[in-house]
Amino acid sequence: MKRERDVYYWQERSILKNLNSEWKEHIVFKIIDKDGYEGIGAATPESLYGETFKTTMAVIELLRRLTENFKDLGNLYDFEEQMNNLVKKDMASKTAVSLSICDYINNKKSLDISKMFFKKQKAENTTLQKIFWKKDLNILNIINKKNIKIEFLEKPSYKDVLETLKLCGNKNLWLDFRGKYNHYELRKLLKEIYTYNIIAIEQPVPPGREYHVSDFALDYAIFWDESIEKMEDILRINNIGTGFVLDITKFGGILNIKKALELSNLIGAETMLSTRIEHPQNLKWSKKIENSFDFIDIDINHYIEKTSK
Known part of the structure; x- marks a missing residue:
């Protein structure tokens, strides 16, 4: 089945200072459609809520398929309803995907979701x-x-x-x-x-x-x-x-x-x-x-x- 858009995800790190930790791991999620419009989002897993980088990456793979094939990402409420049905707990993965879609809508439709x-x-x-x-x-x-x-x-x-x-x-x-x-x-x-x-x-x-x-x-x-x-x-x-x-x-x-x-x-x-x-x-x-x-x-x-x- 032909995808509606391409989706990529990867790890990035923040190198830290003034702390006794070297770095913090983030998950980054990116959308690109056939017209070249992009959206990017990121989030940080938190062990306090049972999240690790490995578990978040595994959940992101589920959301990659949903994001690639969802018909219209402009229907943000419908997308998030389906995402919530797939993923209950891992908020870092949902955040990275959700922010990438918000960014995509901003870029494609010149529509600032935050406003x-x-x-x-x-x-x-x-x-x-x-x-x-x-x-x-x-x-x-x-x-x-x-x-x-x-x-x-x-x-x-x-x-x-x-x-x-x-x-x-x-x-x-x-x-x-x-x-x-x-x-x-x-x-x-x-x-x-x-x-x-x-x-x-x-x-x-x-x-x-x-x-x-x-x-x-x-x-x-x-x-x-x-x-x-x-x-x-x-x-x-x-x-x-x-x-x-x-x-x-x-x-x-x-x-x-x-x-x-x-x-x-x-x-x-x-x-x-x-x-x-x-x-x-x-x-x-x-x-x-x-x-x-x-x-x-x-x-x-x-x-x-x-x-x-």
Whole structure:
């Protein structure tokens, strides 16, 4: 059977700096039709959600066949419905394919999907510099913004947290604990750090234990990240805390993050647009939609040396 278009996919790596990791692997997906119009998308597998580069590549092969033979990629909703029937969990593979189609539509029809789907702009929003923390990792040389988000990649001791906050001085601090503390540990820590300018706490307890924060939820803005993997999770914990952290790859592309944003806005929750260490093609879309969110956490230039094959 003759294909509707050609499809290619491959691996690219971001060479990292200011981290104790050498690189990050991305999957890149490209479409070319018979008239020469192209679209390209990319995403990064995340082990936290059960994704590896090998599993994502295997899933991409399924989506390659669908993308090659789907009649009209302009019917993006119909395509994503079929894609979701084929693939349930691997959001990195779905994101790479979905973004390539959005890019293809932009190039072929001069139709900017981001402007169509993200018309509501926030009058004000806050941009934060992302700082990853690990034991013995030097962060002092990269702290240069007023608003800082510290993401604790491993569980810090109380002493580690206090020493880290001292380095930040009078910055406005967003602390992402990634659910590494239990309720009692966190409550004790908050008594130690209350004098700092803490604007929000992200994922204070592990997923499934969100109600444990009720005794200090009124004292801090609380945002959930790892607790939300699907739309139903937003409704499940909508009355606990302040808002939700959304990123394009976690939700599987532009259409799904649009739905998550609309649902969050509908229930009156605040939103942060975040990102993994991503490929530039992925970050391009985050930058296109950033002004629809209350907080923006996609500043990772200080971690990427270069991205290439």
